[in-house]
Amino acid sequence: MNKRYCDNYRGWLHKAMGMLCIIALSLAVVGCNADEEDSIKENPYLGGREPLTVKLLSETPDPETAGPGTEVTFKASGLAKYFHKDENKFDFDFYISDELCEIATATDSTLTIVVPENVSSGTTYLVLENQIFYGPYFNVSGSVSVDQGFEYYKTGPSFGSIFACVPWAGNTQQTTEFYLCGDFKQSKNSAYSGLLMINNEKGLINFGTANKFALKYGIYGRIRVEDGNTISSYLAKLSGMDYWKADKESPKALLYGWFNDYERWSSLTLDGFNFRNVLLVNNNMTVITEKKKLPNPDGNLKEISVPVFNGGTDMLNEIIRAFSTTDGKIIAVTNSRWHVHIDYENTTCSTDGKAIIPAEVYTKIKSVMRMDQKGALDLEYRRSSVSPEEEALPGADGEIKDACMTNDESIIIVGDLTAFDGKAVNNIVKLDKDGVVDDAFSANVGAGADGEITKITYTSYLDENGISQERIVLVGGFTAFNGKSVPGLAVLNVDGTFDSGFELKNMEGGRPNFAKIVDLTPNSYVHKPHLVISGTFNKYAGITRQGFLILDMKGNAIQEFNVPGRFYGELYDAQYSLTSDYANGLLLTGDFTSFDGKRMNNIVMLKVDVKNVEKEETEEQP
Template identity: 30%
Template sequence: MKRMKLTNKLFVMFVLSSVISCSNKIEYGPDPYAGGKEPLDVVFQEGTPSPSQAKVGSTVVFKVNGLLKYKDQIKFYINNVESDIVDITDSTLTSVVSENTSTGGVKAVVNGQVFAGPNLPIIGKLGIDLTFQSGVGSNGPLFSIAKFSNNQIFIGGMFSDYNGNGASSKISGLARITNAGEFVRGMKFGQGVTGNVNSMNELNDGNILISGGFQRYDTVSMIKNMTTISSVGALLVKSTPILNLTDDPNKSNIIVPAFNGGSETSILKTFVQNNKVTIVGGFKTYSSNYYARSTYDNILTDFFGMNGVIRMNMDGSLDSTYFVDHKSIPKRSYAGVNGSIFDAHLQSDGKLVLVGVFSNFNGSNAANGIVRLKDDGTFDSSFQTGSGANGTVFDISYVKETKKYILTGNFTSFNGVPTNGIVVINLDGSVDKSFQSKGFTGGNPSYAVQLSNGLIVVTGTFKTYDNIIREGLLVLNADGTLAQDYNNTGRLVGTVNDSLEGTNSLGQRTLTLVGGFTSFNGKSNLGNIVRLTILD
């Protein structure tokens, strides 16, 4: 299989996650039995506690032998949060679930010796949606999820199977699923993409623009990492005249992708607005097929230098009025940022916000991790970010209801204001001081989305927030405090790349997460997709 490059953002998150994982290897410490210590006869019995799941403040009985003789020397923990012990017999321990406890394993500590017990699910307003039938999910990372007309839900990424359907249906980078998470058969993806799909946009005519890292769709090449497909997944093509140097009249025209344009390397994100297509990524050139001088056996490619940002017309042709320095001779692209773009957002007024790891735009405009471009691609000095972020910005999320942005990353301040990995900024770039981060340890937040009810879901590699154990996923109020009753779930292992808010068949609010993760809340083999229920 041909190896494909991931986007800059995903690659850096993978590296950082690996570093963090390496730095958090299990430290066993000194031998607890050294110095003449005898192993204790404490054993958790098989079986679930009673009740098998519990709310904060409720009493739970655990089956464990041998603790009675040590009753004055015991500490008891649920997911590393100490819980009060209310009763001990020779075969049971009864404890009250403490505030801020989340789903996780229990343990008893006696004179420095640790005895691991069962997992205890904590009941709250957040949980895994059991009506979502994704099964084992995908066998590779998912980079995007989108809901289009007629309630069509598409997932894009770098995968060849979804819930075991790859054996009977060809799957490669794209799939359609129902609102219940089931695989939809009968689509016309053909061989799919030879690579990965990072971004998907529905067009006014109901067709779909996909982009990412691929040079072929189904059996058709001549694709520049983006193309258009129908609502049922068939590649949109057209017949175009070419140079015929033979006597064969059949070689005067060729069937080609309808969308003719893109970049020479992978595209991170794509936006469609006002009959224009804007793409961002780590590319250095715009490219298109030059059919007028091509022959049936030799398709020529036209190039134009474009540094990280390109705007095109709806047929893929370059919009040379955008992000191009018309004062230069010959005309050329602006220099752009002096680093990497990890995420972007296109405002309704045509202004484009870029985030990542960089310090300037066009070599002269200060832009520490964030910059906004005007609707012609020039630097927007009205965006009041000041000194910006003092580290990398991984993700930007726009909130329609508040007209504000949420940024996450490994920064600790933004324009001089302490932020500790997450900050909310106003549309003019100034810090919204009504939101205050309480701080992360053990890693960084890498993705955040604010729901329509105002709650903010944050994911990443962190272990705690506000010194409270929240491993990989947490839910905040709009002011940055932990949302009561919504932080009951256990550890998320992996990276979230995209999400989709919706409702399930029971009318409950849901949030579907996709990315590169294996387990959440004690459930393994999720296959990079899981849907949460968020009770109001």
């Protein structure tokens, strides 16, 4: 047998063996399939638990809204299997806004429950055998509700937040109008931004209103900031407004935030002129101007109109807060290191006078500065005694987040701070009217906050006995203040001591992000100050309160005031207002998308019926 024959034989043998293996494997698979067919002739799920046929229908309950203790009937289906009529026992539980409800009666198609004594509006659901069946949103009736007549909440300003809501200086007991400050646009199709005016009836007030709102453009939407070789773009904003205290007959307004153009001065009126994060304007919000004679390239003097106010800060940092004083000064709080103003004596203009080449003067500052009503830096306030023209006092070690001014024109500053003017602080410090650290306040706050303080609000109000009171409210990422455990919120007297009458209850699920005291009846003989809070929490004192609270000045969440449902977002301001039908109201502004089951656009008016809660609050007194 030759070699070629042997090789052919071995190849044939290998192919034959491969075919036999394939055939054997195929027979094995067929056999397995046959066994498998025999094995599933019976239903493997036979005898298992039947699926639940219960449904909680989305139909409107009867009554549609109700208060605690009221019986409400919901539409359902398939309930008959899961209750024992003779024993009045039920295999399921029913909840409103996560609060367990007493079940009064049930049929196969209806379920009657009793609204709990403490509950907020929210989603209803039934729980059976660890399964959840959702029903309709239920509105718990009380003394607080969304003012449907104030329809501006449905649209609101476009593309941005509302950082401040400032009552118009001309408001009376019969009128309430407000300026809104923020980084918003008026609407999607408008370039106007930053400042709006609204009233309690219609919402948005038309531009060009005499003595109130004569603007055309507002602030320019974006600012360009050069830092060395880096050019960055930021969204311009107005953070707030303070009325000019030195002239109450025809009050001017102090605007502040992060902006370098206003009413298109830099682009349309006077090229080359930039505002610097703060501006004093007329009482109709227009720029205050004066005539200046500036040299043009031909050597001739050209008379042009320029803004009277031209001071501020460099554009790397915003002005966080600015306050006017009774003696005609401006105090600004900022993380900026430079005061900037234009020296008109050395400024030139173009041939046609439509542009200037500003001679800008930079002076070092730190944390807090004082200016006059033209924006010039006050070299007698918080300056070095050796070289006041060149050096400021040390100011803050850390980042300033917020500030407020009290009745005596002291400034309280908060943030992520470890020292101020070389003195150790724990995220809060107070400066007296002359800008000097208040050591007595520092002693009273003691250990201060164990985390950063992000917001501070100050309120001067009359209590229920007509006695004048002052309080500051702190909010932030702290868990203790001066050794006392608190969930990121503290209510203090202006001397830094705790308000002994206020006791915050246990807060679960998150933290506050805003808190402010508002008098809900400022036009009444009996005043009703309350603390308005927003946040990420979902329970207060063991009761579901999802993101929004109205507390009395003892820290109680009176049921009648806390019926609104879930709040999504963050408040930046809360103001007393008349409602659309001229009753007591509360205007809320900020950055929020949902409130009490309704879509929101950063603003909402609440109706507040204080009379309904007077009896309940009296019963809460110890």
